[in-house]
Amino acid sequence: MPEAVQNIPIQLKVNGKLHSLNVEPRLLLVEMLREHLDLTGTHVGCDTTYCGACTVLMNGATVKSCTMFAVQADGADLLTVEGLEREGQLHPIQKAFADSYGLQCGYCTPGLMLATHQLLSRNRQPDDKVIRKAIAGNTCRCTGYQNVIKAIQLAARNMDRV
């Protein structure tokens, strides 16, 4: 029989908004986002850090939220797909994915866009090889990555103009 465990208070910022929660120590970060904050744009695909459907940005760096406990994000600043748009306007990365047919079922897309966000924050002119490496931890079963790579190239160009 599992022993009763004490919930742990945490505080974190998600998409610019501060949240204080009391969570079970075993609660995964992705469960906290989806179940406690109702941010269901972050998905679960593999449970084991391979597929990246759960990718979010923590303090600007990508993490796989299915393999982190919520308590590990105490004090962190998180960005999820819901935080990409600004006042209803799509982020240049979102727009580039739309314009390039960079998604089909859309299940992997939030994670891929956040991986793209990290890549482009460090390198505005990534070549094909760099892009492929940057999204190696994000599995897409629909697109064959071809239009995803086009989208990332387009996003890089669009963001240069911003």
Add this chain to the structure above:
Amino acid sequence: MSPGETKRWVGESLPRKEENRLLRGRGKFADDVKLRDMLYLRFIRSPYAHAKILSIDVSAAEALPGVICTLTGAEIAPQTQPFIEIGPEPFAKIKDYPLAVSRARYQGEPVAAVVATSPAIADDAAELVPVEYDSLDPVVDGEQALQDKSLLHEEAGTNRVWNGVFEYGDVDRAFKDAAYIVNIDRLHFHRFSSTPLENNVIIAEWDPKDERISYSCNNSFPSFAIQFLAAHLNVHIDRIRVETSDIGGSFGIKITSYPQMAVCALASKKAGGRPVKWVETRSEHMTSSAHGNERTFRDTRVALDKDGVITAITSRHIDDCGAYPRYEPLGCVIWSQVFPGVYRFQNARIDFTQTVTSKCPVGPNRGYSRMQHLWFLERVVDLCAHELGIAPDEMRLRNYIRPEEFPYTTPNGCVYDSGNYPKMLQVAKDLIGWEEWKKKQAVARKEGRLFGMGIGTTLDSGTNNFGQSQIVNPGLPYSGNSQGANCKLDIYGEVVVAVGSCPQGQGHETTAAQVVADVLNIHPDLVTVRTGFDTERNVHTGFSGTYASQFAVSGLSAVHGAAQKLKAEMKRLAAFALQTSEDDLEFGVGAQGPEVRASGNGKSINYWGLANLVNANTAALPPELYELTLNCRYIWRAPFKVPDRQKKYGNLTLTYASQLHIAIVEVDRETFIPRILDYVAVDDCGTMINPSIVEGQVYGATAHGIGAALMENCVYDPVGNMLTSTFSDYTPITAVNMPALKYGHIETPSPHSYSGAKGMGEGGAAPIHTISAALQDALFSSGIVIEDSFNNADSLFRAMVSKEIVQAGKLVRVERRV
């Protein structure tokens, strides 16, 4: 197109309507649905591949606070009927329940379930259910299963699910006259799955008040599921509602989730009607959702004339469908939709057998049943080319069905609607620079490098004639194919479309809007297409769902028919309102939005005006127009006949999209890692509704094929443990493993669909054929026969180095009579 329609939107790469929500993280996937008082279900699964269940003790789990109830197979069997079996006797006798009753037949089979108030409590409770087993001999290999030493389903008395001989032409004569006979001992198509990124998710609510079962889920063939569920649960089919919304990929794998749907409903009933949610984990998905069919090809003999033209093929095929047939044995006939592949031979005898094994049941995975056969034919053609010293491209040109022969009737009566394989080959060669690569290959070979060029030609047959099911079981009540759609003007004049499909990224909302926009001469933005599937929209038929490469034909023909019906009603109504004749009317958009106008008197009425007359201002409507509803349901039916069951002859599919791929591959001499140096995919799916969506489907299907050819393999050990039960073991293809693809297309419009479109999306597993051919080209001079569809560095190392496989050189034997 009908007279008066302006073709504007069909054929355009219109941006997808779906993106707005999906890109913002506002898609509604099944796991995003939360209901009041929702409970969470976890399965307890068999760790054995084959075992008797001696006891299941749920008492500790039930005592855990937060646990609402448990379920076992023994408990649900008396309340339910075993699932319908599609196959004939003796396999119709087997009893398939969604929880194992007294025997588990594959590792991961559910034997019990726990239901709790949170997912975490359900996880804890599942750990508290001891199950005592007595292990039995597993049956891991499809061919060994035929020996019936260990029976998986004793009530059937055999592991053989189905057997039939498909024979056409004069096989004996062709072999007698042959200049060459090529014998191929064994070929093997491996077991893999396209593993949609979203796992199966089911929410079931069995309301005790009105005895209704409501599902919110991601099943991809709900019409099939409800037919199985109604019979299993002893409920009226109208009492089962299935809704899907956004689905994170299916590729056919989510067709066979009805057993889990049954358990969730029974759990909800036991929990007093509270909704029960089950979210599959990835390991559950890998071990127990569905895999693609595994197939072994034995004793193949190929007759060829002096020019290398194939005149006859005989072979014995053994298909392994895993522990329960479920969608099977439909795969035992579905391969014959593409009986001769893209080739002209007239004489063939295929002895086809399907067996059960103690592995995960199969489901209709992308390319279902045809890709196994098409890979077999491509290996046959390719091996014959190498053995006879004919260049692989030349060999194909000599054997392809010729462009002038379409529509082409195959030896088994299928009608290939259109195609031009030589042209596709030329387009592909031009795109990849075939001659340049030939030169590079010659240089590389001089340097001792293992460098191969491979061609794969394949078919994506779409819109099944379900009459073929009667070839596997003459007692089945299915034939033809149909799809439903509804097109209406809502009360304020909005154009709203519903269709019986449940898309998983194929852009149905967009392409359906394109079709309706053309009929009404309005912008697709003015057309709302309902998301997902819902039985309560009343647009589904017995075949509704999204599978088998058919939406462009069945779905869009239904949408087109419904839109035309609506247009005809709008004309009658507008003619009355504008006091003119129907011939005088034009459809378009005016100052008051979309409208119908009279060209004679210049008057117009907008859609609100029309809808108002029918819905809210009805006293103004004369009785002779009372039959108008502006709410038009149309059922499209494919023009099929029931095939001849004895001769196994008839048209089994309406459209035949084709794909031709070329790969340039090098195998590293040190590491044996196969590397793709260049790749081209050429597609022909007739008239394209939305070229960018088509292109995306081609890329996706290509990635699945390259993954399957080089990385993705469902591996079982000799006692039936699945060794690839996580993504880290199974390794779905990633961006770094994918080559940049070159893409081309040709269009041979189908004479069998209203728009000239052919169903597409499965892609015919072209990369598997192509990479096998390229590896064969690289390794033929080393005496290696590519006998398996799966080739990673490890298997190539074994082939090149290990002794047992060096003998594989004897796999192929040529009799020369000239």
